[in-house]
Amino acid sequence: MTSPDASAMPSGLESKPSPTSGPVARGLRATEELVATAVLAAIVLLLLIEIVFRPWYGYVIPGSQIFVRHLTMWVALLGGALAARDGRHLAFATGTFLRHARTRRIAEVAAAAVAAAIAIILCLGAVTLVREEREFGTRLTAGLNTWMSQLVLPIGFGLIAIRLVYGAGRTWRARTVAAAGLAAGLLVALRPGLIDGTPGLPWVLLLVAAGALGAPLFAVLGGIAAFLFMTTGIPPVAVLSSAYDLTTNATLPAVPVFTLAGFLLAEGDTPARLLRLFRGLFGWMPGGTAVACVVVSAFFTIFTGGSGVTILALGGLLLPALLKDGYPDRFSVGLLTASGSLGLLLPPALPLILYAIVAEISVSEMLAGGILPGILLLVLAGAHGIHRGTKAGVQRTPFDAREARAALWHGKFELLLPIVVLAAFFGGYATIVETSAITAVYAFVVQVFVHRNIKARDLRRVFAECVTTIGGVLIILAVAKGLSAYLVDAGIPAALVEWTRQYVDNKYVFLFGLNVFLLIVGCLMDIFSATFVVVPLIAPIGAEFGIHPVHLGIIFIANLELGYLTPPVGLNLFLASYRFNRPLLEVYRASIAMLIILGIGVLLITYIPWLTTALLPLAEGPP
Secondary structure, X not given: OOOOOOOOOOOOOXXXXXXXXXXXXXXXXXXXXXXXXXXXXXXXXXXXXXXXXHHHXXXXXXXXHHHHHHHHHHHHHHHHHHHHHOOOOOEOOHHHHOOOHHHHHHHHHHXXXXXXXXXXXXXXXXXXXXXXXXXXXXXXXXXXEHHHHHOHHHHHHHHHXXXXXXXXXXXXXXXXXXXXXXXXXXXXXXXXXXXXXXXXXXXXXXXHHHHHHOOEHHHHHHHXXXXXXXXOOXXXXXXXXXXXXXXXXXXXXXXXXXXXXXXXXHHOOHHHHHHHHXXXXXXXXXXXHHHHHHHHHHHHHHHHOOHHHHHHHHHHHHHXXXXXXXXXXXXXXXXXXXXXXXXXXXXXXXHHHHXXXXXXXXXXXXXXXXXHHHHHHHHHHHHHHHXXXXXXXXXXXXXXXXXXXXXXXXXXXXXXXXHHHHHHHHOOOOOHHHHHHHHHHHHHHXXXXXXXXXXXHHHHHHHHHHHHHHHHHHHHXXXXXXXXXXXXXXXXXXXHHHXXXXXXXXXXXXXXXXXXXXXXXXXXXXXXXXXXXXXXXXHHHHHXXXXXXXXXXXXXXXXXXXXXXXXXXXXXXXXXXXXXXXXXXXXXXXXXXXXXXXXXXXXXXXXXXXXXHOOXXXXXXXX
16 A cells, blocks of 8 residues: 555564665565566456457457466465565564563564474475476466466465565574574475374464464464374475465456555545545535445455555544544544454455355355345444434534535546446456456556556556565465365364264354354454365355355354454454554454444344345356
8 A cells, every 4th residue: 555554564464674775685676576566467457358359259368367367376476475575474463562672572583483484394395386297297378387387386485485584683693593493494394204193283382372473374374284284194285286276266366456456546545535525425414424434444445355454544534534523532443443344245345255265156146145234234333423423413514515516526436436346247247357357447547547646657566565465365365275175184174063963953053153253263363364264164064054155154254354343352453553543452442332333233144144145146147
């Protein structure tokens, strides 16, 4: 994001100063960002060419779909390398809250050492994958071999390992300790028999402890998967094989391309236009500004896929607007903390797409299933804003027809965007991946050529920022797929189904237990990695109780959305504390009312399946 605060994210999202300096380092940095930008732009361009020419000529570029899927893998690994360069890999990062500076530095170095060890294990696992694929001789398309594309896997993880060592601290002592961790990982990767036959629990606990000290989530999840496989005699290449399958999934390219659209919109002053628009239309109502803030926040979360980005990017605009109109400070902070994740159920939000990929159900059904539940949560949040606005007697802006018309005209292109997206997809004109390209191109044209808020010199930065952000997410998803594969191989989902059959005989008891379990998961994990770790466990149990798979998916996302707001470690709470410069306990108190209100909404979504299934007939279009 362009906001200076958007790259400074706490709780594992913080951006450390880049250690690079000098003309050579700056040149390498610029080259890396240009390559990442070119890869993401190539995905959009390939999709656009097919959308334009397919009605007349069919697929005009042989193998274009395969190219798009493999370029998405490149986005994941290049973005992961950029995130490591800038210290922006997502992490639990509770080590950053250690009271003493020396203890905190020791924790950071220890976490970096473990993470570097895991990264080099994954790197050598990727080398094995490439070597095996080269021996097998699989063709990708257009005369290219599959292993040529897979080379980005060892290169990416190798760069991440080196950068974790170099970024472990500003002293060579700290970097030496981290390098020792990398050497230990190299030894384990070269001689996995050292781990074979050992108990898995100590390795899991080691990695969980590293996560508590600040190790990146990809290292925690990927390390757990690699060590658990190695304890059973299976080399780490198993994790990389699953990661390759995930990063080349046919639907996954929609994730980085929709995210690019969100970044372009945020760069182009869309938040200010939308806020002006909704205040112009509804500012005369008691709570009108609060309703506007809820809707604007949800709009951006739909396209960025993460509530953290919304809070950090829009908080500086929306909080002053609420306070200026006379809303209480505590209410305003609580409303914005909760609103940051409200759009996760509305199409085409990324969690809906990813859940469909993991659960192997229709993407269009998941998108349709989220419409009414998403609107329900928006209505509940808006109603709370209206109630508090009335009670507090906040300033109401008299309706001005001239201002409303001007705001409507100024924001017309933003208002058209959801219509374009939904019409293209649910109208059957484009697949979800093609719809993402239409969205990104629409945002690009509007911001660059219509509003002219984005200059040509800004594009590389916006694209590189997008690749860095989404790469940090996709690399977590890739290794989490490996952990899911281990859990399935170990028969854990089947064992859970059998346990549930034995002890739980009522669907509603199961749903209540699921609500509690997912609330805890939402506190401890981001929604993307939780999708790949938890969904394979709960999907078979849901099927046993006859729960519609789309309904189960909406329950899952709604609960994790609420988990972002749940003390003591809900991610939105930490981000709001940072963005609004409020003590964490104050943010807890401010968010309680919204937690209760949205919790009621989640219970309604859980126990009234009609909210999810009523619009499923809309999903009879493309898969």
